[in-house]
Amino acid sequence: MLVLKTLSEIRLALEKVESPLGLVPTMGAIHGGHIALLKKARSENATLVVTIFVNSTQFSSQEDFASYPRSLEQDLIILEAEGTDLVFIPSDEEMYPKGYETRVDVGRIGQILEGQFREGHFLGVATVVLKLLNICHPDRVYLGQKDGQQCLVLLRMMEDLNLGTELITVPTVRDSNGLALSSRNALLTDEESHAAQVISRALFSTKEMWESGVKNADKLRQHARRILTEEPLVKKVDYISMVSCETLQELSIVQGKTMLSAAVKIGSIRLIDNLILEPVRDDLGKDIGKRES
Secondary structure (H helix, E strand, O other), X not given: OEEEOOHHHXXXXXXXXXXXXXXXXXXXXXXXXXXXXXXXXXXXXXXXXXXXXXXXXXXXXXHHHHHOOOOHHHHHHHHHHOOOOEEEOOOHHHHOOOOOOOOOOOHHHHOOOHHHHOOOHHHHHHHHHHHHHHHHOOOEEEEEXXXXXXXXXXXXXXXXXXXXXXXXXXOOOEOOOOOEOOHHHHHOOHXXXXXXXXXXXXXXXXXXXXXXXXXXXXXXXXXXXXXXXXXXXXXXXXXXXXXXXXXXXXXXXXOOOEEEEEEEEEOOEEEEEEEEEOOOEOOOOOEOOXXXX
């Protein structure tokens, strides 16, 4: 496994590798969710490249950026064990040289949900991912469904800009209690970690309600919010959302492929999670399900 820190180093190394090439972009603090991405990418590509870069431009505050978990030494041990070929760990100066001004604006879908509560977040995400794609030229890039809006935003960017890279979304990995694995989980106390289980509990309960035939989105959102607010350590619910996976428009009636998502503050730590609601269709292409009473 080669560990590379400059653009010249990674470009030289990429000239010598076999195709197809799979890219897993990360901010480090590697956990089980990342490992699922690594295993998927390793199984489908001749070369596996991982990037580790805590991207300051996607954080809403300097405090949040400074507190983001960092565990580089342990990360490299895990990456080598998973068969990574190249690890690119650029500095801020390498990624954003003096005088840098260009940013990627993904439009409306980057301004809602996470974009509404984290100003400029998707400007930073889209810009850094485009830069990494341009540096590495992967055949495939692997992202986790846990960051559902991010996946849809980056897919739109890649399609709009004709990048030619295939985006592979890997299902969310959860612990034994249902909590979606996230680097930020390391910042939770034991009590907060236990309380955070309420997020997945609210989402899965809402999914069951939808599967029982309830299609009214307001009723479903209210059900999720009621479960979340019963947990004393939930300090704030930024949103409970039900959007079309195609348009990211909020729905009044849930039909078609839908993303149910929530952003919740447990203590001082903000966590996100989502589930995809996908109707079963009959042979005529119609959604199968009970009518709402």
